[in-house]
Structures are given as structure tokens and as C-alpha cells.
Amino acid sequence: MRLNGKTALVTGGVRGIGRAIVLDLAKAGANIVTCTRQGGEPATTLEKELREIGGEHHVATADVTRPEDIDALVGECERRWGRIDIVVNNAGAISHVPFAELTAEEWHKVVNTGLTATAMVIQRALPLLGRGASVINIGSKVATVGLPLRVHYTAAKAGLIGLTRSLAKELGERGIRVNLVAPGPVETEAGVPDDVRERYRRMIAVGRMGRPEEIATVVTFLAGEQASFINGETINVDGGI
Numbered sequence: 001m002r003l004n005g006k007t008a009l010v011t012g013g014v015r016g017i018g019r020a021i022v023l024d025l026a027k028a029g030a031n032i033v034t035c036t037r038q039g040g041e042p043a044t045t046l047e048k049e050l051r052e053i054g055g056e057h058h059v060a061t062a063d064v065t066r067p068e069d070i071d072a073l074v075g076e077c078e079r080r081w082g083r084i085d086i087v088v089n090n091a092g093a094i095s096h097v098p099f100a101e102l103t104a105e106e107w108h109k110v111v112n113t114g115l116t117a118t119a120m121v122i123q124r125a126l127p128l129l130g131r132g133a134s135v136i137n138i139g140s141k142v143a144t145v146g147l148p149l150r151v152h153y154t155a156a157k158a159g160l161i162g163l164t165r166s167l168a169k170e171l172g173e174r175g176i177r178v179n180l181v182a183p184g185p186v187e188t189e190a191g192v193p194d195d196v197r198e199r200y201r202r203m204i205a206v207g208r209m210g211r212p213e214e215i216a217t218v219v220t221f222l223a224g225e226q227a228s229f230i231n232g233e234t235i236n237v238d239g240g241i
């Protein structure tokens with residue numbers, strides 16, 4: 001149990017990649033607070049799976065674009081453990097819009113969720129982060145290659161690269177590492193149309209889309225002591241796209 005007794009805050013952990021991250025961290029021994037914007041069946045199912053794994057976990061209802069919800073999430077960790085060892089900023093929003101039609105509202109929604117909320121979660125969690133703490137932001141491969149119709153999304157994800165590098169330098173002497181995991185196309189339970197899967201099959205060297213667990217395993221590695229000299233890095237997990 002590499003992360004035995006460690007405490008983790010994971011945003012957006014009830015579905016997709018976030019869910020795989022939560023389960024992998026829990027299996028490695030971490031106690032976890034995570035969140036979803038709405039409760040319901042996916043949250044209940046995750047809670048059940050976490051109970052079977054063991055440890056102390058909590059699935060909160062929170063929207064990371066609301067400062068009061070971030071306060072509540074971090075407050076939950078503080079109340080339970082008095083510290084946070086691992087922060088995973090996974091929550092993200094995406095939409096497909098031609099740049100000429102992109103409204104300010106849509107821009108702000110995607111940038112607030114993907115970039116601003118990440119900064120705010122880390123800042124609010126900072127007093128609880130001690131030496132050895134690990135912050136992992138979930139970026140995207142498209143931040144460095146670009147993608148039409150996702151200018152707002154790629155801008156937010158590219159912003160995370162600078163945020164990660166600068167924070168790594170600012171927080172390094174306090175013993176806090178900050179890294180970025182940049183997934184390529186990953187198929188989650190939301191699914192993708194067959195033609196999209198086929199296009200990715202041809203684009204990705206290993207001949208398929210990624211699985212959420214293949215992102216989660218890198219996050220768990222970065223969270224632990226084995227990664228103690230990795231700081232400010234972007235790790236692409238993209239099958240060689």
C-alpha cells in the first residue's frame with residue numbers, strides 16, 4: 001500500500017478519468033474526499049466501491065467554479081484529517097464551438113472550470129499541504145498540439161502547463177511538488193461514436209484510445225514517494241499519438 005494513510009482531494013471523481021483516479025488512489029491506501037456537481041446513482045455506486053476497498057472516503061456535492069464549494073471541500077479534508085497530502089485537479093469542461101461563435105459565457109465556463117478552479121483549489125488547500133505533498137493537474141495533449149473548435153479548452157489546458165511549472169518552482173522549497181498529466185484521447189463510460197474511435201485508432205501509435213485506468217496509474221505514481229524528484233513536469237499519456 002504505497003499511499004497508506006495519505007489523504008487526497010480529487011475534483012470530479014465520480015465519473016470518467018476522475019473516477020479511475022479515485023479508485024486507484026484508494027487501492028493504494030489513500031483516504032479521499034472527492035466531488036460531483038450532482039449526487040445520484042454514480043455517486044452512490046462510487047461510495048459503495050470505495051467502502052469495499054476500505055479507508056475513509058467522502059463524496060461531496062460541489063461545483064469547483066464556486067469559491068464557497070471549494071472552501072467546503074477543503075474544509076471537509078481539514079475537519080477529517082487536518083492536512084492534505086495529494087491534490088488532483090481533474091474536473092474539466094469542454095465544448096465544440098467554432099471560434100467565431102464562441103460566446104464570452106462559454107469561454108468563461110470552460111476556462112473557469114479547467115484553469116481558474118485549479119488555481120483556486122490549490123491556493124485554498126495550500127495551508128494544509130506539508131512537506132512531501134503532491135499536486136497533480138490533469139491537462140490534455142491537445143494543449144500542445146492545438147485542436148480546432150476547442151480554442152477555449154486548449155487555452156485553459158495550455159494555461160495549466162505554465163501554472164504547473166511556476167507553482168512547482170514557487171512551492172518546491174516547501175517540499176510540495178506540482179506536476180501535470182496530459183492524457184491523449186481516453187474512452188470513458190460516456191463513450192465515443194465509432195467513426196471517432198476509428199480515426200483515433202489510426203492516429204495513435206498503439207492503435208487504440210486510452211483507458212481511464214492508464215491515466216490513473218500515472219497519477220498514483222506521481223502522488224507517491226517514488227516520484228519525489230519529479231517536479232514541474234508534464235507527463236503525456238497518449239499512446240504515442
Ligand code: NDP
Nearest residue numbers: 012016017036037063064065090091092140183184185186
Ligand atoms: P468528462 O469531461 O466526461 O467529465 C468532466 C469531469 O469533471 C466530471 O467528473 C465532472 O463531474 C467534473 N466537472 C466538470 N465541471 C465541474 C465543476 N464545475 N465542478 C466540479 N466538477 C466538475 O471527464 P473525463 O473523464 O473525460 O475527463 C477528466 C479530465 O481529463 C478533464 O479535465 C478532461 O479535460 C481531461 N482529459 C480528458 C480526455 C479524454 O479523452 N477523456 C483527454 C484529455 C484530457 P460531474 O459531472 O460528476 O459533476
